Amino acid sequence: MNECKVDCECHGSRDLAAGEFYGDVVRRHASPQFLLSEIHHGRGRALPTHTHQAAYFSLLVEGGYAERYDGRRYEYDPLTVWWHRPGVVHDDAVGRSGGRFFNVELTTEGMDALAQAGPSRRDFHEQGTPVVWLACRLLRELRHWQPCSGLVAENLALEMAGCALRRPEPPAPSTPRWLDRVVQTLHDEPERRHYTSALAREAGVHPVHLASVFRRTHRQTIGEYLRALRVRRAANLLRSADMPLVQMAATLGFADQAHFTRIFGDVVGMTPSAFRRLLRPHS
Structure with missing residues (x-):
């Protein structure tokens, strides 16, 4: 994402509850384990330092986005998914033309289910991997909700949650x-x-x-x-x-x-x- 001119919101650091965002939530669905939200920012903006009480995946659908956490700055292009555990301190900037995001948050019940499956990975972001395509399918389900969509969405969200499990990775071989x-x-x-x-x-x-x-x-x-x-x-x-x-x-x-x-x-x-x-x- 190119450096952008954005409006700055100079609020103090906040701890956002599940379902709470700085952008406009245009559609949402809640289940016992997951909360799905499509969020729209109509303009570029620099967001204040904050945390989220819920662990979540976020898909950048359109626009530009950058965030800073753990002392590093990351810039994301559309069709990037990132995962954050609860309480990660970060500050964000939405690109000059705004942006559209899709978030999949884990409720307390969802986090308990994930913990039973194994320890979750540290924060990461990916492009062109299965978690990205799962997020796209889940967004499509949210936009075209049908009577059977609850079960479909639950299965897609559970597959995404599985991508957050920490897998033992052997040392990467040296690349010739x-x-x-x-x-x-x-x-x-x-x-x-x-x-x-x-x-x-x-x-x-x-x-x-x-x-x-x-x-x-x-x-x-x-x-x-x-x-x-x-x-x-x-x-x-x-x-x-x-x-x-x-x-x-x-x-x-x-x-x-x-x-x-x-x-x-x-x-x-x-x-x-x-x-x-x-x-x-x-x-």
């Missing part, structure tokens, strides 16, 4: 420079049809060695990693561009629109058209 070059090639040209043999030849290693080291380092195959890159790029294009889906499929390296729709649906949980309507309801 040749692997960094391979990853950079994938990021530079995700639309290309890459072959392990060609990537290995460019890296100067055997294809079997490349496949083994890549999976050990990134916890997925090269193909899975590339598919996730393409879906993430597609999500950003759907958010910001009016490109026809058939053209988007070709641009991103999918075989055709049907292939694009199937892969995107498998990863995100909705079609590209539904995702575009979610993020750009008036387009």
Whole structure:
């Protein structure tokens, strides 16, 4: 997010209760374990230092956002999800054009259920990972609430809560420079049809060695990693561009629109058209 001119609200530090926000809550749903809120800021603003009594996930749907906590400043682009435990002291700035957020807060009952499953992770933020797509699906459910939505929302929220569990992570292996070059090639040209043999030849290693080291380092195959890159790029294009889906499929390296729709649906949980309507309801 670019540095923005924002209005400053010079209030003292506050401890916000569940469901309490500085922005306007445009829709909300409460359940015993979770509180879902879509929040809108119509203008840029710098918010005072504050804490939240509830642990929560937040999805930046549109606009810009930055926050400072634990002595560091973080800037987030749309389609970023962050998790904060209760009581984390932070101060925020909403980008100059305002922003739209979707928050999933855990009630006391929800936190008790999470604690029974295991200790929660420290604060984190992610893009292009399952927790982001779960948040998008949950937002869509909130906007189109039906009689069966309570059960659907509960299951999606529980899956999100599972992403906050602290998992024992083995020490990250040292990354050889040749692997960094391979990853950079994938990021530079995700639309290309890459072959392990060609990537290995460019890296100067055997294809079997490349496949083994890549999976050990990134916890997925090269193909899975590339598919996730393409879906993430597609999500950003759907958010910001009016490109026809058939053209988007070709641009991103999918075989055709049907292939694009199937892969995107498998990863995100909705079609590209539904995702575009979610993020750009008036387009």
